[in-house]
Amino acid sequence: MNKNIIQLTEKHVAGTYGRYPIVLVKGKGSRVWDKSGKQYIDFVSGLAVNNLGHCHPSVVAAIKKQAEKLIHVSNLYHIEPQSQLAEKLTSLSFADKIFFCNSGTEAIESAIKLARKYFFDQGQSGRTEIITMHNSFHGRTLGSLSATAQKKFHIGFKPLLPGFKYIPFNDLQSARKAITQKTCAILVEPIQGEGGVNIADPSYISGLKKLCQKNGVLLIFDEVQSGFGRTGKLFAYELYKTKPDIMTMAKALGGGIAIGAMAGTNRVMKSFVPGTHAATFGGNPLACSAALATLKVITGKNFLNKVNASGIYFLKRLKKIARKIPIVKEARGTGMFLALELDQPGHEIVIDCMNRGFLINCIQQNVLRFIPPLTISRKDIDSLISVLSESLIKLNDK
Numbered sequence: 156m157n158k159n160i161i162q163l164t165e166k167h168v169a170g171t172y173g174r175y176p177i178v179l180v181k182g183k184g185s186r187v188w189d190k191s192g193k194q195y196i197d198f199v200s201g202l203a204v205n206n207l208g209h210c211h212p213s214v215v216a217a218i219k220k221q222a223e224k225l226i227h228v229s230n231l232y233h234i235e236p237q238s239q240l241a242e243k244l245t246s247l248s249f250a251d252k253i254f255f256c257n258s259g260t261e262a263i264e265s266a267i268k269l270a271r272k273y274f275f276d277q278g279q280s281g282r283t284e285i286i287t288m289h290n291s292f293h294g295r296t297l298g299s300l301s302a303t304a305q306k307k308f309h310i311g312f313k314p315l316l317p318g319f320k321y322i323p324f325n326d327l328q329s330a331r332k333a334i335t336q337k338t339c340a341i342l343v344e345p346i347q348g349e350g351g352v353n354i355a356d357p358s359y360i361s362g363l364k365k366l367c368q369k370n371g372v373l374l375i376f377d378e379v380q381s382g383f384g385r386t387g388k389l390f391a392y393e394l395y396k397t398k399p400d401i402m403t404m405a406k407a408l409g410g411g412i413a414i415g416a417m418a419g420t421n422r423v424m425k426s427f428v429p430g431t432h433a434a435t436f437g438g439n440p441l442a443c444s445a446a447l448a449t450l451k452v453i454t455g456k457n458f459l460n461k462v463n464a465s466g467i468y469f470l471k472r473l474k475k476i477a478r479k480i481p482i483v484k485e486a487r488g489t490g491m492f493l494a495l496e497l498d499q500p501g502h503e504i505v506i507d508c509m510n511r512g513f514l515i516n517c518i519q520q521n522v523l524r525f526i527p528p529l530t531i532s533r534k535d536i537d538s539l540i541s542v543l544s545e546s547l548i549k550l551n552d553k
């Protein structure tokens with residue numbers, strides 16, 4: 156039953172993805188089903204998108220209601236859900252203003268443009284360089300790709316956008332050395348997602364902030380993956396008690412509908428005046444309604460407390476696996492942003508878990524990442540842990 160669709164994909168869809176051989180057709184909460192009716196418990200969440208699980212009733216209702224009223228009109232006009240969403244996002248964060256787009260990479264492109272325009276407006280047009288971190292991931296369009304300091308993504312696409320300098324993550328001394336008169340911004344994921352669920356030290360993030368302030372450099376946090384409750388806080392920067400000047404968001408914001416956003420303080424956002432930047436679909440009524448409904452649930456009473464509690468529980472169980480099974484080097488993470496690092500490739504484990512009804516994914520070849528819906532039950536966590544342990548022991552004893 157899965158086979159026809161797989162053949163169609165292979166014949167007609169661009170070959171940019173290495174896909175697993177299942178066709179997912181239905182989802183509810185933490186579960187998805189494939190075309191043959193097999194059920195999976197989802198620890199991938201559409202890549203940290205479905206933070207409320209699949210087809211959350213509030214999000215579904217908001218989409219239905221808005222779809223019947225108005226789907227799209229363009230930013231030539233005022234849009235009710237867009238202004239409401241901007242008000243909500245600014246009231247929940249450090250930011251004063253929001254630029255809306257459709258994806259993470261577009262949010263990063265907006266941040267790059269804004270940082271450069273900010274210094275241009277100050278008469279410092281030579282200040283264009285952005286410092287980014289090894290193992291970062293900021294997206295696939297050429298600007299974001301140039302910001303992404305992982306060589307494997309650059310192969311075949313040069314020349315990249317000039318003006319990026321790459322330094323080691325979590326190393327304040329390197330950041331100090333890298334700043335020059337040309338530096339306009341430091342761009343960092345407080346917790347690197349695609350790079351391996353690497354968690355910045357608190358002193359690193361607060362140190363970057365001080366460094367930026369001292370040198371008049373803008374601090375940009377990429378919270379495309381870490382945002383919207385994933386870490387147990389609404390935004391990861393709250394864990395670090397350090398506010399950026401600019402922040403990028405996407406993934407979980409729309410409850411599954413494509414939406415991206417770039418947030419900034421008034422000081423920087425005043426450089427975005429009519430004609431400087433745009434996105435046709437950016438902040439359209441449908442996407443913003445879905446985001447408003449999503450945010451309402453995430454910011455509900457006790458929601459994040461529960462995420463924290465289940466995150467602590469999940470991490471404890473992963474740590475036990477790491478102690479017990481020699482091929483597991485480390486368990487790490489915060490909230491529902493968790494990982495197991497192996498001393499060898501982990502793809503076999505992903506396949507084994509999938510065959511047994513669990514979706515997980517593997518990044519950087521050897522890091523198993525767990526980014527389930529924030530609402531996942533302890534029972535589901537327990538079931539994964541037992542399947543995962545068996546699978547890892549099997550690989551360990553090979």
Ligand SMILES: *Cc1c(COP(=O)(O)O)cnc(C)c1O
Nearest residue numbers: 258259260292293294348379380
């Ligand atoms: C996924 C991701 C992006 C890119 O988002 P897209 O919506 O795929 O363009 C950028 N930054 C981070 C941290 C991400 O995890």
